Amino acid sequence: MTPGPIEEALRARREAGRKLLVPYVTGGLNDDWVRVVEAVAAAGADAVEIGIPFSDPVMDGPVIQEASQQALAAGATPGSILADVARIDVDVPLVVMTYYNIVFRAGHRRFAQSLAEQGVSGAILPDLPLIELDGWGRAADEAGVETILLVAPNTPDGTLSEICSRSRGWVYGVAVMGVTGERTTLASTAAVLGRRLKAATDKPVLLGVGVGTPEQAAEATVDADGVIVGSALVRRLLEGVGPDGAADFVAALRAGLDRT
Amino acid sequence: MTSLMGQPTSDGRFGEFGGRFLPESLIPACAELETAFTEAWADAAFHDEYESVLRDYGGRPTPVTECRNLSAQLGIRVLLKREDLAHTGSHKINNVIGQALLARRMGKTRLIAETGAGQHGVATATAAALLGFECRIYMGAVDVVRQALNVFRMELLGAEVVPVSSGSRTLKDAINETLREWVATVGATHYCLGSVMGPHPYPWMVREFQRIVGTEAHGQCRELLDGADPDVVVACVGGGSNAAGTFAGFVDTDARLVGVEPAGGAAIGRGIPGVVHGSKSYLLQDEHGQVLEAHSLSAGLDYPGVGPEHAHLAASGRVTYHAAGDAEVLDAFSLLARTEGIIPALEPAHALAWVIRAAGTDDLPAGCTVMVTLSGRGDKDVAQVAAMFEQSGLLSPRG
Ligand SMILES: Cc1ncc(COP(=O)(O)O)c(C=O)c1O
Numbered sequence: 001m002t003p004g005p006i007e008e009a010l011r012a013r014r015e016a017g018r019k020l021l022v023p024y025v026t027g028g029l030n031d032d033w034v035r036v037v038e039a040v041a042a043a044g045a046d047a048v049e050i051g052i053p054f055s056d057p058v059m060d061g062p063v064i065q066e067a068s069q070q071a072l073a074a075g076a077t078p079g080s081i082l083a084d085v086a087r088i089d090v091d092v093p094l095v096v097m098t099y100y101n102i103v104f105r106a107g108h109r110r111f112a113q114s115l116a117e118q119g120v121s122g123a124i125l126p127d128l129p130l131i132e133l134d135g136w137g138r139a140a141d142e143a144g145v146e147t148i149l150l151v152a153p154n155t156p157d158g159t160l161s162e163i164c165s166r167s168r169g170w171v172y173g174v175a176v177m178g179v180t181g182e183r184t185t186l187a188s189t190a191a192v193l194g195r196r197l198k199a200a201t202d203k204p205v206l207l208g209v210g211v212g213t214p215e216q217a218a219e220a221t222v223d224a225d226g227v228i229v230g231s232a233l234v235r236r237l238l239e240g241v242g243p244d245g246a247a248d249f250v251a252a253l254r255a256g257l258d259r260t
Numbered sequence: 261m262t263s264l265m266g267q268p269t270s271d272g273r274f275g276e277f278g279g280r281f282l283p284e285s286l287i288p289a290c291a292e293l294e295t296a297f298t299e300a301w302a303d304a305a306f307h308d309e310y311e312s313v314l315r316d317y318g319g320r321p322t323p324v325t326e327c328r329n330l331s332a333q334l335g336i337r338v339l340l341k342r343e344d345l346a347h348t349g350s351h352k353i354n355n356v357i358g359q360a361l362l363a364r365r366m367g368k369t370r371l372i373a374e375t376g377a378g379q380h381g382v383a384t385a386t387a388a389a390l391l392g393f394e395c396r397i398y399m400g401a402v403d404v405v406r407q408a409l410n411v412f413r414m415e416l417l418g419a420e421v422v423p424v425s426s427g428s429r430t431l432k433d434a435i436n437e438t439l440r441e442w443v444a445t446v447g448a449t450h451y452c453l454g455s456v457m458g459p460h461p462y463p464w465m466v467r468e469f470q471r472i473v474g475t476e477a478h479g480q481c482r483e484l485l486d487g488a489d490p491d492v493v494v495a496c497v498g499g500g501s502n503a504a505g506t507f508a509g510f511v512d513t514d515a516r517l518v519g520v521e522p523a524g525g526a527a528i529g530r531g532i533p534g535v536v537h538g539s540k541s542y543l544l545q546d547e548h549g550q551v552l553e554a555h556s557l558s559a560g561l562d563y564p565g566v567g568p569e570h571a572h573l574a575a576s577g578r579v580t581y582h583a584a585g586d587a588e589v590l591d592a593f594s595l596l597a598r599t600e601g602i603i604p605a606l607e608p609a610h611a612l613a614w615v616i617r618a619a620g621t622d623d624l625p626a627g628c629t630v631m632v633t634l635s636g637r638g639d640k641d642v643a644q645v646a647a648m649f650e651q652s653g654l655l656s657p658r659g
Contacts (some may be wrong), residue, residue, distance in 0.1 A: 055427065055550040056536055058439045059283050065426055077548045100281055101535045105549030127535075129284045131271065152285030154446070163284070177285060178444035 003203075004146040006047060006093045006121050006169035010204040010225070013046055019257035020170075020206060020226025021217070023233050023250050024049040024097065026067035027084070028076025032243055034084050039243035040233070041090035044254030049124065049228065050085060052078050052098035059099075059126040061181030063231040067238060078102055078111075086118045095122035095148065095169065100136070103128075108136050112143035122146040122169045130163050137166070148172050151197060153189035164201035173197050173224065176210040181231045183210040186219050194223030214256025221260055229253060264578055265467070265504075265511045265569070272460020272539075275575055277568035280459040282538045286439070289446045294461040296366045301468060306361065313357050314472065317390065318347045320354075322473075324480040324631070329599040334619040337629040339490065340602070341477040343502065343636060350605065350636030351473055351502045352383035356452060358469030360387035363450035370394040370445070373452040374438045376403055376431035376498070377560030377607065378410025379636055380454030385419035387452075395419040398437045400430040403559045410640055428553040431498075431563045435537050455499025456567035459538030463567050467504040473633060474509020481631055489513040490631040492624060496611040497521050497528070497581065498560050500567035502635035507579060515631075517578060518623075519570060520614045523585040525554030527566035528574045534565075541568040557586045557648070558606035560636075584613040592616055593638065593645060605636035606645070 003011065010020055023040045025033060027050045037048050053068035053076055060068070078098070085094060096115060103111045103125060115123060123145055128136060130149060140147045146168035151160050154177065164171050173194060176187035190207055197205040207220045208228030217227045229250075236249055272278045280290055300306040314320040322345045327338040343351040363371060371393045375381030381397040388395035397414055401423045404411055414421050427433035435458075442451045456463045456470075481490050493510045495503035497519040507517050521529055527542045534543030536551055544552040544564035556562045573579040584592075589606060592613035597603045604612060611632050618624040638645075 056432065056436050058436050058537075059443070061440070062426075069427075072550065079548070101543075101545070101551070102549040104533075104535050104540075105545065105547075126283050127281050127538075129280065129282060129287050131287065132279055132281055150284050152283065154288050155284055156288060159284075159287075174283075174285060177446065179440045 024230035027081035028071035054099040108139035170204040274572035374434035385417035470505025522556035603638035
């Protein structure tokens, strides 16, 4: 399959010598979340992940759980978030991250088409492993939505290379055995996984989960093409930093990556 | 095509239900567990050990009791499969002994589990004490209050009990939190899941570990009924493990099979297909796919989903599912105590409530024989029920 727009964009930036940065923002968290997405894009993100909150987020730690609950309590729905996304004005790709029941409930084709129609280029479903990908994977391919697959530190070599060849957009390496959340140091599993993935694929390799500071981002990109930063940003949003504070934090991450 | 209550397909499906919808980090553990269980279950030595622990330690076989007074009152013949008499007071011990022996065989050193009513947590803590595992139990903060006695029992048995304050703070959230921990500790830790739900191989494996209920009951009924089977076999359904174990013993007979869900958590009765906690099944959810909270006075049934094999059994028509409401459940709880001298847990009181309601109707015609699995004893529930009787003028212990 030929690379889609996300993979094209990320490859071009990587080839230009840039380390890649993808911040995560919970959709529907605070009234200004659309402006947060625009602000982090302008501050140096290469793509932005938008979370569609789910009632039972098993891959998420306390910070993103709290953000999800607040967004749901404020009335966010998949439909309202995608309607807001259509208003977002950025020149980097947008990707949604949600859980499979949201997709299953809407119907594979309907969900894939609504992503494409609202200008979303990719999707990440952390509870849909390779062995269950079929139905959604086909519908997403047909709609031109790139499904980014995750690889864990304990994923066996055979599965790892299958995931690398089936993943679109980029390959998401889960840097630590655990759920989303900040860690004081970058897990030792990050470097090992980064090297395994880089040896297996030419697609962009990004590490996420437990990457939350400019120093950790720089360290992670010794062995990978880029990082995904979620809880560290969402915690600041829960503390009320707003679009400007989010932009400052993403700019600091960008600077950390550019120094390497 | 799999036969009813046989092995699921290689991708863990019962019909269209089941599967393995989990983060990639847990997929190797599920595959390892599937291999280990498949090998152990084909190994006579493993069966011997499992059965001897359940016999010498667990108190099996549990009897089938004929309820003469209740039968006279209802005009039908009522038999109870007495899981309340198993060690720790419910059927949960059957599954837990199986999984703990398997975990030991796999070289695991630690057990983690979710619990609702606390019965599965107590059973897991018991097996951990017996077989020398470290043990941590996740329990919704609401249930920690409702089932305070069971929290103390678990701690007495050496387990650490962690209250879960996210979401609805009940069983569903305890499962989320156990899964989150398992993602981080999967190497040395076995997740001892308490019912026929979750990712493949759990629904199949837990049903096999509970099959002993149905196998025993089938033979005991034949003895009591001069070689005949009961007309109807009834069990309550939370995740569905006591029901699955019971039905497995009768699925190849002519007995009608009935599962009883709580009215406030009737995943089969009111849910639609969805995916949560690792498998596809019926699920209470809103139009957007957000999981709804169940509402039942019984902590052990307070769950918005149901095991995938039950979804398949319902779709196939082999099992019929009904719902029982809180008030009739309390009446059934009291009635069994007064007529038979048996205080049931609130969970199987749902099965009894349906039997009482259906007695003499087309569902349970006068003179028919019904076997009910009494999945646990009511000691854990008496404080809660006493408080409810006191609060409500409508409900009194005299019915
Ligand atoms: C006595 C008893 N019965 C039934 C249940 C419900 O579980 P299942 O549907 O898996 O049998 C519980 C759960 O805690 C229980 O304690």
